[in-house]
Amino acid sequence: MAKVRTKDIVEKFNLELIAGEEGLNRPITTSDISRPGIELAGYFDYYPSERIQLLGKTELSFAERLTEKDRQDRMGRLCTDITPAIIVTRNLEVPLVMIEAAERESVPLLRSKQKTTGFSGRLTNFLESKLAPTTAIHGVLVDIYGVGVLITGKSGVGKSETALELVKRGHRLVADDCVEIRQEDDDILVGNSPDLIEHLLEIRGLGIINVMTLFGAGAVRSNKKISLVISLELWDQNKQYDRLGLDEEKMKIIDTEITKLTVPVRPGRNLAVIIEVASMNFRLKRMGVNAAQEFTEKLADVIDETDN
Template identity: 85%
Template sequence: MVKVRTKEILEKFHLELMSGEEGINRPITTSDISRPGIEMAGYFEFYPAERIQLLGKTELSFFEELTPSERMSRMEQLCTDITPAIIVTRGLEVPQELFEASERESVPVLRSGMKTTRFSSRLTNFLESKLAPTTAVHGVLVDIYGVGVLITGKSGVGKSETALELVKRGHRLVADDCVEIRQEDQDTLVGTSPELIEHLLEIRGLGIINVMTLFGAGAVRSNKKISLVISLENWDSQKQYDRLGLDEEKMKIIDTDVTKLTIPVRPGRNIAVIIEVAAMNFRLKRMGVNAAQQFTERLSEVIEEGEHEDI
């Protein structure tokens, strides 16, 4: 499925369409941007035609030094049937040869008033966000003390009810039932809610409630980086649960490993408070304070002291 088309770039950055209007719906498949300086010199052996081509002051100044036949040839080679767009920055004048070649091949030529480096940076960030790998997870995403906590578990285990309790305690809901996740960087996962169910919570026996309407704009947020996964499961008396917190389990989402905790659910356990404390403890660990590790070290010291006394 095509995620970005040239028309979106035109509208997002308020660019000026100079020529090649027929190709305005061309797909953009990569966030990489090309500044075809070496191509202007005539070397097209490894020309990345599928990228957006950015022409700044350097490229166009060199282009002016070429002979008329070279100028025509360079622009014809620059405009291919897969080139999504050629963007001229700094509000510079578009060469006539580019006008003619782009019209023949229906390659959109756009113009920006921004400096080349600044525009390149903004465009790259936009494309990386749009073209990032994505997935969807069944669960609830809540911002707890600045930590993005993804609550997962089987249907009916109490994820939405726990999220409601967390919202009542002052935390912010990002998504309920379905969390759309995109990998913006090698180790950065950002979760959002599908537009149709944004700000909504489904509570069995109560129905669908609008969290923003009930609790105010401060109770919701549109997206959040996922730092911790908490899996809720019904209590199994035959299963051994971690009681110290020394073993750190990981869950792989797309290409990123996220810390995962498994919390058993049974009557009498306040799951919302446990998750709240888990988020605070996670923050402490990132700051270098590990209570489980400190306890283990103290226990080892006590054991060693006892052995010395026996001797």
């Protein structure tokens, strides 16, 4: 099923439909946008017909200089059975030959009041967001001091209870139980909650609670960039846990690697405080302050002095 169709951008950007209404349900498969200047000059060898075609003042003024025969030929070749839309910007007058060609091939011919470059940027951002690779992960996503923390772990380990404590401490819930993740760039993962369970937390023994209703609008947010993964697991006495913080584990989500910390769970450990401190420490590391590294260097200096 197509993620985005031509009718979606018509609604999103309030575009005027000039011709080709029958094609409004065409799928948009790429976020790349084409400005077909070289095609209007007659070179169609590498024409990206699967892209949205954007025509501004430059393209239309050039088309006016063509002979009637060439104009009809070029406009006709711009309209293919897979072209999702042709958009004219700046509210410019649309040539009659383009209207006829679009109507003939059922290619949606649209018009925008916005300037070409600005509209191109906004349209590209919208399409990249909608067409980005996506996945879903069982976990909880919380915004802690501006750090998007994805809390994972087996069912019943205490993820939702920890999230509730974090919300009480002033942090913001993004998603509970199921986190929808999209990769907006090579190293940018953005998580959000499915519409059905947005703002909801499931607490065993208590049931489902609405975080926004209980704690206010400041306790939730719709989406957040994921920067850190914290995996909760039941304490295993036979497992050696990292005690210095020098080793940095990674977790791959789609094509992006995210820093991962494994936190053992057992009675008496305040997970909310531990995760809160882990988030602050993560921010410090990004600013160049690494307590574990500094300790290791001081320890090495003391050892060297002792040896001497």
